[in-house]
Amino acid sequence: MATVPPAERRRLLSETPFFAAFPEAQRDALAGRLAERSHADGDTIFLRGDEGTSLMIVASGRVALRLTSPQGREILLAILEPGEIFGEMSLLDGRGRSADAVAFGPCRLLSLERRDVLPVLRESPEACIRLLDLLTNRLRRTSDQLEGVALLNLPSRLARLLLTLSEAHGARSPRGEVLLPLALSQRDLGQLIGASREKVNLQLGRWAAEGLLRREEGAVVICETEALADIADAGTP
Numbered sequence: 277m278a279t280v281p282p283a284e285r286r287r288l289l290s291e292t293p294f295f296a297a298f299p300e301a302q303r304d305a306l307a308g309r310l311a312e313r314s315h316a317d318g319d320t321i322f323l324r325g326d327e328g329t330s331l332m333i334v335a336s337g338r339v340a341l342r343l344t345s346p347q348g349r350e351i352l353l354a355i356l357e358p359g360e361i362f363g364e365m366s367l368l369d370g371r372g373r374s375a376d377a378v379a380f381g382p383c384r385l386l387s388l389e390r391r392d393v394l395p396v397l398r399e400s401p402e403a404c405i406r407l408l409d410l411l412t413n414r415l416r417r418t419s420d421q422l423e424g425v426a427l428l429n430l431p432s433r434l435a436r437l438l439l440t441l442s443e444a445h446g447a448r449s450p451r452g453e454v455l456l457p458l459a460l461s462q463r464d465l466g467q468l469i470g471a472s473r474e475k476v477n478l479q480l481g482r483w484a485a486e487g488l489l490r491r492e493e494g495a496v497v498i499c500e501t502e503a504l505a506d507i508a509d510a511g512t513p
C-alpha cells in the first residue's frame with residue numbers, strides 16, 4: 277500500500293463529493309491518513325464476509341459491487357465511478373463485508389481506516405448527515421432495482437437502465453439523439469437488471485429494428501428518448 281504525497285491528499289479529498297461537504301478541519305485531518313493502492317482489471321478487492329475496517333474511495337477507474345450465489349450466479353449491485361466511496365457498511369457496523377468488490381478495469385483506490393473515520397463522525401454532525409445521505413441514496417437505488425426485478429417486465433427494466441445511464445454519461449446531439457458510451461457489456465447490463473445477456477441482446481435488436489436506437493461500436497445512440505421513457509413507465513408484465 278503506497279502513501280499519497282501530502283500535497284495531493286488534501287486535493288483528492290476535497291474533490292471527492294462525499295468528503296467535499298465535510299468541515300475543512302476534519303477533511304484535512306483525514307487527508308493525512310489516506311493510503312493508496314492500485315488494482316488490475318478483475319482483481320478481487322474484497323469478498324462478501326471478509327473482515328473490513330476500511331472505507332475506500334475510487335480515485336480512478338471503476339469498481340463493481342456484486343453478490344455471488346454458491347452456484348456462481350451474480351447480481352451486480354452497482355458500478356462505482358471515480359469520486360464514489362464504498363466499504364462504509366463494515367466500517368460502521370463492524371460486521372463482514374456485505375458484497376464482493378471487484379476492479380472493473382484497472383483502478384486506483386484510496387482508503388481510510390475505521391480508527392481515523394469514527395472520531396470524525398463523533399465530532400461532526402455535518403459528516404454524519406453526509407453519510408446518511410449516501411446511505412439513503414443507496415437504499416433508494418436498491419429499492420428501485422428490487423421493484424424492477426420483481427414488478428417490471430424486461431423492456432421497462434432495460435429502458436430504465438439506459439435512461440439512467442444516459443443521465444449520468446450520455447451526450448445529447450443537436451438532433452436530440454443521445455450518445456451513450458457503453459463500457460458495460462450486454463452481460464453486465466443483464467446483471468444490473470436481472471436478465472440474461474441473450475435477452476438484453478434480443479431487446480436491443482428489437483429497438484434497433486424499430487428505430488428507437490442504433491448500436492455502434494462501444495456505444496448506443498438513443499434516437500427516441502421519449503419513446504424509451506414511455507416504455508420505462510409502462511411497465512408491469
Ligand code: CMP
Pocket residue numbers: 328341353354361362363364365366367372373374375376377414418
Ligand atoms: P461493505 O459492506 O463494507 O462492503 C461492501 C460494500 O458494498 C458496502 O460496504 C457498501 O459500500 C456497498 N454496498 C452494499 N450493498 C449495496 C447496495 N445495495 N447498493 C450499493 N452499494 C452497496
